[in-house]
Amino acid sequence: MARLLLSALAAFALAAMPGMAGAPEQSKRPVARGSGAVAAVQEPTAAVQEQVVAAISQLRPLIRPPSPQDLIARELPSGAAFAGMDSSLRPWLRPESMVELAMAQRKLRRNGAVCGDISIQGEREGRVRSRTRGCGIKDAVRITSISGVSLSQSALLSCNAAKALKKWVDKGVQPAFASEGPVVKLQVAAHYTCRPRNNQSGARISEHGRGNAIDISAFILQSGKVVSVLSDWTGGGPLADSRKKACGIFKTVLGPGSDPYHGDHFHLDVAQDRSSTYCR
């Protein structure tokens, strides 16, 4: 087939260059094509044309015929939305490029969604095992962002904890920071980590060892401003508001004032063995 194409092209080239067989002392500038030559290019012999068409049609897939909707959309005037009384109230078709873009983004988000919630983005990790008894997560996820708020480090959590975090971001954090602009990033101080409670040997495993807990040390706003638990805790304002709203969504909420270990972060967990909330 390639040879067929080549011979067709050679036929074109020969027809198109009648004056090129001249001596070398002639200028290298191409000579203007005479009208005869143009005619030769535009009207190759029927045989050549047939060969080229046959060769090309074998290479290329057929172009899809335009759909009826496309045809209607093309006939619409490009100007005002309402051209006149008799124009339809039906909205214009969205440009195809926009639809494609939106669908691609959705698909991307759907592929990255975990815990059956499109706003919880991350990866499934499955079972996380540990050599320490009592540690591990049955069905873990590694979360990178929640409701469009990114996490400073991907957090290994159970879906229960991830869902609670999502609810807190939507219903606690964003409303609390509403006047200062949205929170775009959470600074994660700790997530899954297998240690006995307060690391005393013999003590029971903390909720961090079951993927049920996350520590948050700062909130980063869209303006770039950092609101940190350590430096900006006053007992009031958006930080205190966020903390208050975490109580109930999470089972345990600790922070500045709870004990000497929580002065620089909020500890949030969804402890399974606790029937009532513990917020101090």
Add this chain to the structure above:
Amino acid sequence: MTMWVFGYGSLLWNPGFPVAERALASLEGYARSFCMLSIHYRGTEEAPGLVLALDAVPGALCRGVALRVTDGAEDDTLAYLRERELISSAYVEKQVALHLHDDRRVEAVTYVIDPSHRQYCGGMALEEQAQIIAAAHGQNGPNSEYLFNTTDHLAELRLPDSDLDWLAARVRAILG
């Protein structure tokens, strides 16, 4: 004048200078990670290991220990630390403000990384870090020992660091 040093890696378990007092401390604006290639202590030029360093990250928090130098030993300590930490120019000496967990605020000396240095390797995936740490070895011993010593001491101090704990578990699994 009282001199404090912020320890977040090997200084936690091997200060190497006379310490008068230890206090849990938090440093804001810096994140601890294995973002420095070690070509002396825990690796070689041919097969670099990884050591911890502080990377400037807005909003980040690093928890470690503030070490108060014994009175009179300040000059010797600073000279010792410079020889130890500034062996290559990847670390930069910095004066930082620490929040001690008993609510004191102190100024301390610490060593942070110069992200334009060729030994800087920030943002490496944890799995890759684990593979390097499991294999590397330098003049101070195996790279894994550095990791385990650090995580053990952080655990003793009740300072959680999820990434380091994950790395320790992963490296133990690789080493079998």
